[in-house]
Amino acid sequence: MNVLEVKNLRKSFEDNIVLNDLSLTVPDHTATVLIGASGSGKSTLLRCINLLDTIDDGSIYLDGKEISDPEINVDEVRKGLGMVFQSFNLFPHMSVLDNITLSPIRVHKVSKAQARDEAMTLLRRFDLADKADQYPDRLSGGQQQRVAIIRSIAVKPRLLLLDEVTSALDPVLVNEVLSIVRDLKADGMAMVLATHEMGFATQVADEVCFLKDGNIIERGPASQVISAPQEAETKDFLRRVHEAGRL
């Protein structure tokens, strides 16, 4: 069973073609990792899947249901999707606990007590229980991003979208965020993630997709795409990543 199917997706911003006839399939319980230079279309693809951007052509299916239909209730679709952003985007006027329980209580109509219980369980699991009543600006970047991830999984999504979740963090904090993602992968959470961390991509990816100019140039298991790339463009990209010390 495929959680997500993207078929022939096209998206432009004015004259700039960002996604060019891109197709992607994500089976349940698997992690698909998008790699590629900035501007290759990774973030736009994730935003299109989450219906934050309207697509120009093609179609997107979530659990076999077309979500790119304009008639669809976007709020319903998003109930099944979790999204984590590069810049965390926690709500600064709410405590950590309120950030996490907002959607369960308001959207999923879970009782306050139950939402709190479940949030605390997640916070305890990821060593953040002592931060429950803190406000986001009191937390380190790594802690903020971990809270953002917890917030997105608190609604038990079918698919988690992670958009360069470690790009705003220093190397020490990157690890604490990645270890959460590893744990979620181990739980069987289906996810699509864009990242520049090749080592991490190798660890979690069931499939790695290399994007360039809005299309997937090369795809396959990490052992192939990252360790033994076939395409010249993939090789070139990985060489530059390597030179930047990120491999």
Next chain:
Amino acid sequence: MNNDSPARDDSGRALSWTPSQRELERQASRKAIGRKKALIATLSSVIVIGSLIRLIITSPGWQSVKDTFFDWSYGGEVLGAVAKGLVVNIRLTIIAAILIGIFAMILALLRTSRSAALTPFRLMATAYVDIFRGVPLLLVILLIGFGVPALRIEGLTNSVLILGTTAVVLTYSAYVAEVIRSGILSIHPSQRAAARSLGLSSSQTMRHVVLPQALKRVVPPLLNDLVALLKDTGLVSILGVTDAVRAAQIASSRTFNYTPYVTAAILFLLITIPLTRYTDRVLAKSIKRQNAQGAA
């Protein structure tokens, strides 16, 4: 970050120390610079303000101005009446502020909404704001104060106090709606994206995520508007409402002495200056808080 033993840092180095000779010299020199600056500030103030006062006091008409505007014994005599008028201004301000808050919020939400069903209301709200921001308050007060009773609609009030307040509310709602709207627009789109991606509807996003942050941001400018509102309630005196301005007018026309106006001005200042200082403090605090957030 706080260590339990305050005198040492994480690596065990002592955190208290005796200042070095160089540091003591620096402190002394900073003090000397501070004294010099204070001296310059005092001298310049004395010269500028002193010459202004001298200019006024030595002017040919000063003696008559002093008698007609600054007759303190007469000022004391009318103080009670003017203060009683000021109570009207304060009451009017409080009632108007509440109504303005509600009305302006509705206008701002209409103007920022994207709902198709609300389109006619959005257009009306835009037209409303355009009109009432563009017409002088005094004109609105005159038009409503004299126009509405002329309609002679049964059951509609003829009370100048209510009509005056209505005019103030109508005009200020347009201003305040724009302040609130700018606050809503100032919230970064990523906040909205985060809320929507959690499945919140657009009205839930507005209520739980955007509005709470926006309102916090516009508190300082709204306090400014509150000060302006208090002063502008004086304009309803033109309809014959016995507020502080009208009370002063009555008192001064009786004796052709203008001291009651000065009395009224001083009474207004007694309220507006502390309120303005408070506004500045709130503003300074919010700038500090936002900078701290930006740094984080």
